[in-house]
Amino acid sequence: MTRGNTADHTNMANNMRSFIGKKHIERESLLRNTWRRLLRNKMAVVGLILIIVLTLLAIFAGTVSPYDPYQQSFREKLQPPNAAHLLGTDELGRDMLSRLIYGARISLSVGLISQFIAVIIGIIVGAVAGYFGGRVDNYLMRLTDMMFAFPDLLFAMGIMFALGPGLINLFIALGIVGWAGMARLVRGQVLSLREREFIEAARAIGESDFRIIMRHVLPNCMAPIIISVTLGIPGAIMAEAGLSFLGLGAQPPLSSWGQMIAFGKAWMRSAPWLSIYPGLAIMITVLAFNLFGDGLRDALDPRLKD
């Protein structure tokens, strides 16, 4: 190989590197644009504020709660909302507001952690299937199809039955139930990116498959992944509430909203607030994530907007 040829190659490689580098700059301005568009969407901002408030309440539950959520007081049982107990008390005389605030911890942590598990599995499976294609893709996608064949709550019920109730198992069950959707999404994105010039360029300068996937493919399919996670969180929160309502979720004395509704149901006639308020809490949380998720989707991908 002559000297001139080597210089040519170096030049070409540099050009390619700057071409790939441009992608990073584009990404930064994309982030800024997205943020600006998001802030212009009032509903999304309301959702974001609600999420921040709920998160702060969950983190500082110990300081914010007016009472100890586990403190029983038989003299004060089944009190309707009043000045001392803003949302009343339950059948064991525990303060409802404090229990609801502590319940935010369970709902939010289940929503976030189960989605995190789902994303990790989904990204690995989806990226491998989409990038390598062929037989690997075929097998992995058949597995994904099978996961889709189960109605999700029913599948989660089966897993919870096998694993036994409890918070950690709840994370695992909902993570297992959720990954297939993410895998399909990532695979689709990777398939469409695989043949693009900048991926070819990266391949041409000899980057490894792993590095290409991590540095070039995945960062470029982040937008749909973020949207899917944000919109997956309310689904997981809802599923947790359902499982806890059926007695398969977090176990007492932990105060999960779904379980509070289940216990409150027995007192529907005399103390309806026991089931009404936890349901409102679930609704507000799910609504917040839905508003924010919808806004984020419109901001990240304006084409999808009506």
Next chain:
Amino acid sequence: MAVYIFKRILNTIPVLLGISIITFLLMNWVPGNPVMMMFEKQTDPATIERISKEMGLNDPLYVQYGRFLWNAVRGDLGVSFHTKEPVSQAIAERFPATVQLALLAMAVGLLIGLSMGILSAVKQNTFWDHGAMVVALLGISMPVFWVGILLQIYFGLKWKLLPISGWYGFQYMILPAIALGTRYAAMIARMTRSSMLEVIRQDFIRTARAKGARERSVVFRHALKNAMIPVVTIIGMQVGGLLTGAILTETVFGIPGLGRLAYEAISFRDYTMIQGTVLFAAVIYVLSNLVVDLSYAFLDPRIRYEGGGSR
């Protein structure tokens, strides 16, 4: 068309096999000897060993799976550990109530959802549109079982308009159908709106208006018909949602359906019953998705003529 249908049906076979494997393994994963769960703790170890052997629980896993699959294909899902009745018989007894509930909920969802969605799209960016979409957003954010309890508290206990539990006639079905149908209606409303808006902007709608067609005819004959494909997708995808929603609704309203059967099975740790109901529900789900996919072919000629080559 025939090729597409054949291919699509053939595709469900590995999926059905897969779900049978997953269900089988899931139940094998449950800690403890099922025979011990079946009998009280007093039973002596020798008896447990003998029964385990008789039931084939000591056989290798693949032999057990083969037996499970062969029996399931012939409609034998084993005997309930709790009630001692055949699982398939229990499912056959309970399934009609679930189907009734799901169909009524679907009717509620379609009626409310389609009307809200069309109204929103036709009156885009007006008070009606915003109002309907806020209601729809609230609808998808409320847990099914909570909606059920709210309906029980207000329509049953406070205003004494309708019965709050049981399954003895049409009036018993109204509240559960609304509870289960609410979320469904909200989803259909959102989907119908965005799908309608997309179609309304297309040239053939402008042509229809230009040739002087009445607004009603434009909306219903031209726009709605073409806006229905994504809506049908949602309807199909939500069969699973209806099935699982039914578990919660049936528990709230004390309806003797498949969902309540699964719930009771879980509370009694009735291993064979859970396995049977999960498998049955998954099969129903797969088959209903198959029907939805095939119905696209009738709705959308493009799918029909491609002959399924893309799938």
